[in-house]
Amino acid sequence: MKKILLITTGGTIASVEGKNGLTPGISDKDIVGYLPDYKDEILLHSMVLMNVDSTNMQPEYWLEIAQTIYNKYNQYDGFVITHGTDTLGYTSAALSYILQNLTKPVVVTGSMVPISYWETDARKNMMNAIRVACESISGVYVVFDNKVISGTRAVKVKSKSKNAFRSINCPYMARIDGSEIDYLGNTPVKLNGTLKLDSSICSNVFLLKLYPGITPDIFDYIKQSYRGVVIESYGNGGIPFEKRNLLPKINELIDAGVAVVITTQCLEEGTDLQKYEVGRKISKKLIISSRDMNTEAIVPKLMWALGKTSNLEQVKKLMETPVANDLQNQENNYAVL
Numbered sequence: 001m002k003k004i005l006l007i008t009t010g011g012t013i014a015s016v017e018g019k020n021g022l023t024p025g026i027s028d029k030d031i032v033g034y035l036p037d038y039k040d041e042i043l044l045h046s047m048v049l050m051n052v053d054s055t056n057m058q059p060e061y062w063l064e065i066a067q068t069i070y071n072k073y074n075q076y077d078g079f080v081i082t083h084g085t086d087t088l089g090y091t092s093a094a095l096s097y098i099l100q101n102l103t104k105p106v107v108v109t110g111s112m113v114p115i116s117y118w119e120t121d122a123r124k125n126m127m128n129a130i131r132v133a134c135e136s137i138s139g140v141y142v143v144f145d146n147k148v149i150s151g152t153r154a155v156k157v158k159s160k161s162k163n164a165f166r167s168i169n170c171p172y173m174a175r176i177d178g179s180e181i182d183y184l185g186n187t188p189v190k191l192n193g194t195l196k197l198d199s200s201i202c203s204n205v206f207l208l209k210l211y212p213g214i215t216p217d218i219f220d221y222i223k224q225s226y227r228g229v230v231i232e233s234y235g236n237g238g239i240p241f242e243k244r245n246l247l248p249k250i251n252e253l254i255d256a257g258v259a260v261v262i263t264t265q266c267l268e269e270g271t272d273l274q275k276y277e278v279g280r281k282i283s284k285k286l287i288i289s290s291r292d293m294n295t296e297a298i299v300p301k302l303m304w305a306l307g308k309t310s311n312l313e314q315v316k317k318l319m320e321t322p323v324a325n326d327l328q329n330q331e332n333n334y335a336v337l
């Protein structure tokens with residue numbers, strides 16, 4: 001019988017209506033109490049690690065989750081983490097970088113409606129997550145609304161509906177139909193190796209969304225206080241140089257040792273800095289191109305890379321090397337669900 005550890009962290013799934021609106025309030029035991037009878041099939045242990053709305057999630061909490069999995073690793077076959085949906089994609093990506101050489105499944109799930117409500121999606125998501133955690137696969141996965149998504153590719157695209165997550169720039173790993181898990185591409189394999197807790201995280205990272213009219217002085221502030229900046233530019237990726245020219249200040253940042261990543265506000269297909277003049281002008285040697293990674297993966301990856309080194313050549317190399325399926329080089333061929 002498979003032995004699974006459920007780690008609860010809060011989110012809507014654990015929320016109750018309080019004086020000031022929904023807030024996490026129920027325990028791991030309460031959550032388990034809502035599940036259909038599973039006791040003949042799996043041995044499920046549970047623990048509360050924290051009880052936060054995931055809007056309050058912090059890099060320190062990612063480390064707590066990772067450390068807990070690391071400490072309990074040998075006692076279980078798989079792990080399920082219940083989490084708020086708002087920043088779930090950041091946490092699943094962060095765990096993919098912090099927990100290196102995973103040989104077991106770590107499955108992150110949540111819900112859009114609290115588990116105590118009759119119309120909840122929590123029971124289905126949890127049972128599906130437990131099913132995936134019992135598989136002989138390795139790595140971090142997000143299980144939501146019958147879909148299995150690579151931990152570095154899950155993006156919340158809806159604020160209210162139950163089909164809130166999509167796999168961005170990467171095929172879905174699997175679809176769940178009743179108790180069947182249908183793998184859509186190659187069935188993920190179980191890896192061998194020794195788990196490593198790669199926990200040096202530098203959270204001094206700024207995320208900047210460009211808009212027409214943005215002025216260069218924001219970069220003075222970033223230079224003083226941050227070691228890395230992710231610039232969400234437009235389309236294929238480019239920096240404005242008409243009227244309010246951002247290029248000199250970005251070059252100053254790099255000269256001061258700040259890591260600069262260019263990504264795009266477009267959800268799909270990623271950047272190509274070589275296509276347009278606005279992209280080529282900024283594509284100097286030390287600009288980090290995010291290609292088809294999503295922001296939820298880029299931010300924790302940059303924190304993880306800067307935790308290891310302040311050498312910008314090395315940061316660029318770490319960022320541009322695929323980790324846990326976060327980045328692909330060849331033409332995409334997406335599964336549409």
Ligand SMILES: NC(=O)C[C@H](N)C(=O)O
Nearest residue numbers: 011012053054084085086
């Ligand atoms: N559906 C949810 O879980 C949303 C909630 N605000 C959270 O992220 O914790």
